[in-house]
Amino acid sequence: MTRIPIFDLDGTLLDSDAALTAAFAELGVAPEQVTFGHVLAEECARLGIAVEDYVSQYDVTAAEPFPGIEEMLSRLERWGLCSNKHPDSGRAELARLGWSPEVALFADAFNGPKRLGPALDAMGVAPEQAVFIGDSDHDRLCARSAGVEFVVAGWNPRARAEPGDFVATEPLVICQVLDRPRSGKWSL
Numbered sequence: 001m002t003r004i005p006i007f008d009l010d011g012t013l014l015d016s017d018a019a020l021t022a023a024f025a026e027l028g029v030a031p032e033q034v035t036f037g038h039v040l041a042e043e044c045a046r047l048g049i050a051v052e053d054y055v056s057q058y059d060v061t062a063a064e065p066f067p068g069i070e071e072m073l074s075r076l077e078r079w080g081l082c083s084n085k086h087p088d089s090g091r092a093e094l095a096r097l098g099w100s101p102e103v104a105l106f107a108d109a110f111n112g113p114k115r116l117g118p119a120l121d122a123m124g125v126a127p128e129q130a131v132f133i134g135d136s137d138h139d140r141l142c143a144r145s146a147g148v149e150f151v152v153a154g155w156n157p158r159a160r161a162e163p164g165d166f167v168a169t170e171p172l173v174i175c176q177v178l179d180r181p182r183s184g185k186w187s188l
Contacts, residue, residue: 003149003178004125005076006116007101008134009083009090011036012153013073016063023057024049036158037136039084039113051086060092066155068171075175078102082119082132082142113138116146131177133168135159151177 010016021031027049035043044051073079080103083090087106094104103122105114116132123130127147132139135153140162143150151174152159154167161167168174 002077004078004080004123004130005174005178006080006082006103006119006123006130006132006148008132008136008139008153009081009085009093010063011135011156011158012133012139013065013069013081013099014063014093015066015156017158019059019062022059022062023054026057027053037084037138039107040086041107042113055086055088058086058089060089061096063093065097066153066171068155072171072174073099075172078123080119080123081105082114082116083107084114084138114142116142116148120146120148131174133174140165 007013010020017036020036021034024034024047025031029047029049033047040054041051044054079101081101082105085106087108090104090106103119105119107114109118116130120127120130130148131151132143132148133151133153134140134142135156135158140150150165152161152165152167154161154169155171166177168177
């Protein structure tokens with residue numbers, strides 16, 4: 001059985017750290033103060049700025065896919081997206097890149113941090129039929145909370161694995177992961 005991948009966006013499909021911090025920097029926040037993997041509203045509140053101000057500074061043309069992402073996505077029949085990103089920025093980036101996930105859920109789809117349940121429901125996929133690929137501790141928790149296998153986007157040098165995590169060293173490894181039995185104790 002081929003499982004269905006659901007991806008985080010920032011730090012997983014997009015090499016977006018510089019773009020994300022640049023918008024904060026435009027608002028006077030030092031780049032080293034910015035942390036990743038959170039709901040935008042929470043990070044803005046922590047840094048003392050308005051979400052609307054951040055969104056107005058965010059350049060939706062700045063973040064590019066990590067090497068190998070385009071090829072990997074072109075090989076997938078079905079895939080979904082579940083992100084804490086602001087919906088305006090996220091949808092603009094998907095349109096710019098010509099990406100069409102079956103389901104794309106952003107911060108406006110959740111009451112708080114992202115959850116995989118709504119994406120699974122919208123795609124008609126059971127937790128054991130899915131794999132969530134992400135780069136942060138929040139992504140790992142999101143997958144575990146939904147009973148979905150988690151894969152670390154190891155192509156992002158900022159991503160950190162925990163004991164027992166499967167780490168995909170490059171995007172095309174995801175295509176191999178989808179055809180493997182669910183286990184979590186192997187590596188490619």
